[in-house]
Amino acid sequence: NAGVIQTPRHKVTGKGQEATLWCEPISGHSAVFWYRQTIVQGLEFLTYFRNQAPIDDSGMPKERFSAQMPNQSHSTLKIQSTQPQDSAVYLCASSSGLGVDTQYFGPGTRLLVL
Amino acid sequence: GDQVEQSPSALSLHEGTGSALRCNFTTTMRAVQWFRKNSRGSLINLFYLASGTKENGRLKSAFDSKERYSTLHIRDAQLEDSGTYFCAAGTGGYKVVFGSGTRLLVSP
Numbered sequence: 001n002a003g004v005i006q007t008p009r010h011k012v013t014g015k016g017q018e019a020t021l022w023c024e025p026i027s028g029h030s031a032v033f034w035y036r037q038t039i040v041q042g043l044e045f046l047t048y049f050r051n052q053a054p055i056d057d058s059g060m061p062k063e064r065f066s067a068q069m070p071n072q073s074h075s076t077l078k079i080q081s082t083q084p085q086d087s088a089v090y091l092c093a094s095s096s097g098l099g100v101d102t103q104y105f106g107p108g109t110r111l112l113v114l
Numbered sequence: 115g116d117q118v119e120q121s122p123s124a125l126s127l128h129e130g131t132g133s134a135l136r137c138n139f140t141t142t143m144r145a146v147q148w149f150r151k152n153s154r155g156s157l158i159n160l161f162y163l164a165s166g167t168k169e170n171g172r173l174k175s176a177f178d179s180k181e182r183y184s185t186l187h188i189r190d191a192q193l194e195d196s197g198t199y200f201c202a203a204g205t206g207g208y209k210v211v212f213g214s215g216t217r218l219l220v221s222p
Binding site for chain 2: 045108
């Protein structure tokens with residue numbers, strides 16, 4: 001079991017460019033979560049999918065951020081027109097989705113917007 | 115909203131000693147999870163508890179939903195235990211709230 005896979009591990013973009021982050025959940029897990037970690041805010045929930053359907057995106061910034069899960073094997077987090085304040089570590093986690101359950105985290109993608 | 119207060123924010127231990135980290139919750143949580151961030155930045159699962167205590171090697175965690183707290187005890191600390199530890203708790207659904215982290219430094 002390779003665990004949750006996130007790519008790329010590091011990404012540097014210029015202000016105004018688009019960034020797409022990828023997550024491959026653990027095989028068989030039906031729930032996928034995206035979080036963002038910054039020094040100022042700590043770990044913040046962004047969005048959640050269950051069986052590929054978006055369940056809750058209440059943590060997503062209203063503009064420029066979007067997430068998709070086109071199939072059970074991967075999810076993407078896209079940031080359009082990136083800004084320096086988007087710089088953070090973006091973490092993906094998956095769980096079996098059976099109620100309250102352990103979430104398994106990926107290594108994260110460290111995004112730096114210059 | 116739901117909050118998790120984690121303490122201490124930083125902790126220094128000498129090898130072989132021990133201490134405890136604590137998370138207090140402002141509301142009743144159904145489960146708690148403890149993580150350690152490793153040197154590569156990955157969040158490593160340590161414990162998941164819906165109640166009671168769990169022990170793994172030199173680590174032991176307890177969760178009291180009614181009293182709204184959880185603890186992580188480290189005994190016989192080793193250099194490789196250094197890192198940042200987080201607790202995260204949920205009210206029964208999918209969303210978890212994270213503590214602010216405890217930065218542990220174990221020195222010789």
